[in-house]
Amino acid sequence: MTTELRVLQPSEWDKWFSSLELAFGGVQESAEQRELEQSLTECERSIGIWDGDDVVATAGAFSFRVAVPGGALVPAAGVTMVSVASTHRRRGLLTAMMRRQLDDVRALGEPIAVLTASEPAIYGRFGYGAATRQMSLTIDTDRVRLSVPEGTDAVRLRHARKDEAVAACESVYARLVPGRPGTPAHGPGWERKPLTDPASSRGGGSVLQCVLAERDGEVVGYTNYHIKPEWEMSGPKGRIVVSDLAALDPMAYAALWQFLFGIDLTSTVEARNRPADDAVLHLVSDVRRCDIRLRDSLHVRLVDVGAALEARTYRGPLDVVFEVEDTFCPWNTGRWRLIVDAKGGASCGRTEDAADLALSVRELGSAYLGGEALGSLALAGRVRELRAGAVAEVSSAFLSDVAPWLPRGF
Known part of the structure; x- marks a missing residue:
């Protein structure tokens, strides 16, 4: 047909x-x-x-x-x-x-395209590389305690109606976007998506609830969650399922987790999408009882290698030539010279100079946001070192100070 x-x-x-x-x-x-x-x-x-x-x-x-x-x-x-x-x-x-x-x-x-993959094996052949990871936690709050920073008790928490929460949550989210690689800045309408709450998605839990964290009348954090009541012969064993939690400072962040840990009739807090370096790992008394799991999240595809590499900063000066293979978008194939100055600013263009590293556009996509180390990819045989020492030099320069993360799916 x-x-x-x-x-x-x-x-x-x-x-x-x-x-x-x-x-x-x-x-x-x-x-x-x-x-x-x-x-x-x-x-x-x-x-x-x-x-x-x-x-x-x-x-x-x-x-x-x-x-x-x-x-x-x-x-x-x-x-x-x-x-x-x-x-x-x-x-x-x-x-x-x-x-x-x-x-x-x-x-x-x-310069780039991004996606989340229902089946990650599909998109590698089109040049997409897994660039961020999401962490899930299932925390036993009967056994795990929190150690919170000074000033946490000064944060005011209150429940908010859905219509009120939309703008407040989006304001916090927008302020956090530049500080976490991989986070999208959305256009109008997207503020509704995190608070859309069809009954079919609750898994037997409550309607979506929102709690705002405030200081001096300003919203400085929020969490959205469902409560799933469960009972055993010995008593209540309810579960908190966190769909979103964000804060502008450590005290508001800790106050929100402290609130979730203390909800009556519950003994478990489950968070399915947190950054791999989430600070909650440093607040809990026993990380082994948090049942931590990691999986791929955002996949990145460099559509214009030169423009993409110029758009980000790096951790130190760099002068490297990549031999890039890109069979699906052949306009990227060839040698690219990336020059980074002392402040991290970059220029990247075509060159005929000898290459220092050889890799496919997929590996560049994985490393682009600074979460996947080129050194690790080299150990897997997916990056070839053509100049001694180039892998360590470039891998260090590409890394991000914080783990890249996709807070909300699309």
């Missing part, structure tokens, strides 16, 4: 999104969630493949700016809503959409 790849028209959104739902198991979103997804969809950046009247593949992109080491916000395509119908697998449809999408990203002048 003949298929057609084309840009999504607004009138086709319902059919397009229903095809996406079917590809992910057929569970329909709530009316509230569906309305929000439609309002956020950038139809001009969304594509589909039609087989007659049927949508058999989907892909979209959001126009983000993503924080990189140094605090700059780099234009990025937030790749999303990618699916292929089970009836049309192994026909090259995904490759066709990735080809069209990356060509469009390049034409728009966005």
Whole structure:
């Protein structure tokens, strides 16, 4: 059969999104969630493949700016809503959409594309590398105690209504964006997403609750969570499921965790998406009882190697030539010279000089936000050292002072 790849028209959104739902198991979103997804969809950046009247593949992109080491916000395509119908697998449809999408990203002048992968093995062949990790914790609050900094008790906590919490939470989030590589700065409408609370997503828990942390009348932190009541013969064993927690200073941060630990009728706090270097690890009395797990989160694809490497800062002076392999976006293939001055500012352009390191664009994507060390990739055989000492020199310069993190999915 003949298929057609084309840009999504607004009138086709319902059919397009229903095809996406079917590809992910057929569970329909709530009316509230569906309305929000439609309002956020950038139809001009969304594509589909039609087989007659049927949508058999989907892909979209959001126009983000993503924080990189140094605090700059780099234009990025937030790749999303990618699916292929089970009836049309192994026909090259995904490759066709990735080809069209990356060509469009390049034409728009966005240096990078980012995504979260339902199946990470899929996207490496298109040049995406896992660049951030998320940590999950399940903390036994009957046995674990917190040691909080002086001044924590001065933070005022209060429950907030959903309509009030939206603006307050987004204000805190926006102030934190530049300080954590991997964090997207969102446009209008995105402030609603973290507080959307369909009953189907609660897993038997309460409605989403929000507590704000305040000092001198200013909101300096917040947490959003569900409570899942559980009982045993010996008494209550409720669970707190944290969906979001952020604060502008250590005292507000500690006060929010202290509040969660102290909620009546509960004995477990579960947080499913925290940064790999979350400060809570230094507040708890017994990290072994926090059941820590790590997994990949944000995957990064350098669409314009030179522009992307120039957009971030580095930890020290550097003069290195990369031999880059990029079979899917061949305009990146070749040698690039990255020169970093004493202040961390960078320039990067084509060169004919001898290469110091050889790697694919996927490895550059993994290391780009400063969380994955090029030295570790070299030990795995994915980076080749062509000049003695180059791996250690470049790996150190690329690292971020804080672990990159994607606080909210898209």
